[in-house]
Amino acid sequence: MTVVTERTAWTADEALEQLYAAHWRRLVRLSVLLVRDTATAEEVVQDAFVAVHARWARLRDPDRALAYLRQSVVNRSRSALRHRTVVARHLARAPEPPVVPGADEAALDRDRRAGVLDAMRALPRRQREVLALRYYLDLSEAEIADTLGISPGAVKSHASRGAATLRSLLEKDL
Amino acid sequence: MDDLHALLDDAVADVEPADRLGEIRARTRRPARRPGRYAVGAAVLTTAATVAAVVVVTDGPASDPEVAAGADPSVLVPVYFVGDTPRGARLFREFDRVPGDDRGAAALALLQAEPSDPDYRTAWQPGSLLDVTLTDGTIVVRLGTGAPGGADGDLSVQQVVHTVQAALQSRAPVQLVLRDGDLVDRPVTARPALDVLSHVNISDPTEGRVVSGSFTARGVASSPEATVPWELRRGDEVVRDGFATAEGWLDRLYPWETAVDVSGLEPGEYTFVARTADESGGEGPGPDVDTRTVVVE
Numbered sequence: 001m002t003v004v005t006e007r008t009a010w011t012a013d014e015a016l017e018q019l020y021a022a023h024w025r026r027l028v029r030l031s032v033l034l035v036r037d038t039a040t041a042e043e044v045v046q047d048a049f050v051a052v053h054a055r056w057a058r059l060r061d062p063d064r065a066l067a068y069l070r071q072s073v074v075n076r077s078r079s080a081l082r083h084r085t086v087v088a089r090h091l092a093r094a095p096e097p098p099v100v101p102g103a104d105e106a107a108l109d110r111d112r113r114a115g116v117l118d119a120m121r122a123l124p125r126r127q128r129e130v131l132a133l134r135y136y137l138d139l140s141e142a143e144i145a146d147t148l149g150i151s152p153g154a155v156k157s158h159a160s161r162g163a164a165t166l167r168s169l170l171e172k173d174l
Numbered sequence: 175m176d177d178l179h180a181l182l183d184d185a186v187a188d189v190e191p192a193d194r195l196g197e198i199r200a201r202t203r204r205p206a207r208r209p210g211r212y213a214v215g216a217a218v219l220t221t222a223a224t225v226a227a228v229v230v231v232t233d234g235p236a237s238d239p240e241v242a243a244g245a246d247p248s249v250l251v252p253v254y255f256v257g258d259t260p261r262g263a264r265l266f267r268e269f270d271r272v273p274g275d276d277r278g279a280a281a282l283a284l285l286q287a288e289p290s291d292p293d294y295r296t297a298w299q300p301g302s303l304l305d306v307t308l309t310d311g312t313i314v315v316r317l318g319t320g321a322p323g324g325a326d327g328d329l330s331v332q333q334v335v336h337t338v339q340a341a342l343q344s345r346a347p348v349q350l351v352l353r354d355g356d357l358v359d360r361p362v363t364a365r366p367a368l369d370v371l372s373h374v375n376i377s378d379p380t381e382g383r384v385v386s387g388s389f390t391a392r393g394v395a396s397s398p399e400a401t402v403p404w405e406l407r408r409g410d411e412v413v414r415d416g417f418a419t420a421e422g423w424l425d426r427l428y429p430w431e432t433a434v435d436v437s438g439l440e441p442g443e444y445t446f447v448a449r450t451a452d453e454s455g456g457e458g459p460g461p462d463v464d465t466r467t468v469v470v471e
Contacts, residue, residue, distance in 0.1 A: 016202065020195050028191035033182060038189055043250055046194045053202040079247070116185035136182040163178055
């Protein structure tokens, strides 16, 4: 008889289903914070899930798989921006509808959200990534350092500079 | 720092991503979704690969090379294909993903490949478009052999113009040149969208998408009163219908979006249909229509 190790757990397909159920929406939202555009974010995260499936045999562990997914989403979001597919999507989608005077609460919500996403996009890339991982995913400095491949010290300084810039950008809008 | 936490949470609170599990499963089952298409594109994309390699190396990010941004580069580009409307042949847009790192080359490869939507066609045979460059305010497209004549006339040129302008993010005029560098006529500009494009176009779902529970359909349209009637059909039977409201109409194409509930439907193939509203009472040419096949799980 062969020794059964911890690998009795999930097959790649099962892992994919579990990870998708638990993290799909949150990871798409993370990517939206980085690339701004939802359709692009869906593509990015879809690719990340395909990649994690292919790698399951080496990951084998849900926590490591999630770390891989996060890293993959951040890198692919960066890549999507670099190739400017986001711009294409925006051109294709056309701008937000103009705000009419006496706009209702939904329109105000939409404006506020658009303002934050625009401000995020205006940040330097590293600051944007660190803020999204720190304040949206609630990752620790060590986890962020791992995800981005930078030192914990760099995480700290990007986070404080990013937070300051984001605040000043949003104040300007008010 | 709780305020930043709340701010970012709120900024994406209304993002409800479409369900893509079906698509992801389909891609993990088979190595490539449309092997035929990729094969056609391969020749064109080869030259792009050497350029791409440089880009990847100069900006290698995180620790794991397999997750690095450029590890399996692919680009998503809009491509215009020819389809029919009651007003004659018009252009319809599809979004397609192609391996590679060069948007121009990807766009040309797709123009010469089979569209995913069987209702569309392209006049450009493999080998008829060689490469595209943007220099000094002009987009230059080099023609190979077998460039189209055909009944679609200058719509096939507009197909190239709209596609490469979108791919290169430029409104620069497009100069077609022969392989030896001889110019073909003068540079061509994009004709107005409402003259050459279908007045309704589905962006999502993509052709053959697997759906369950519900899905979001999106697209663009210029339809009277911004009303975009839609139907979900099984064969000839309409099983769901409704109206989407676009963000505008009349002067250009505007985005529309609608949720389609497919819970309780028998698994199988359905057709999602979006059209322009027909207010002519049968007097006019009739509505523009775009369709996509979806598979309910």
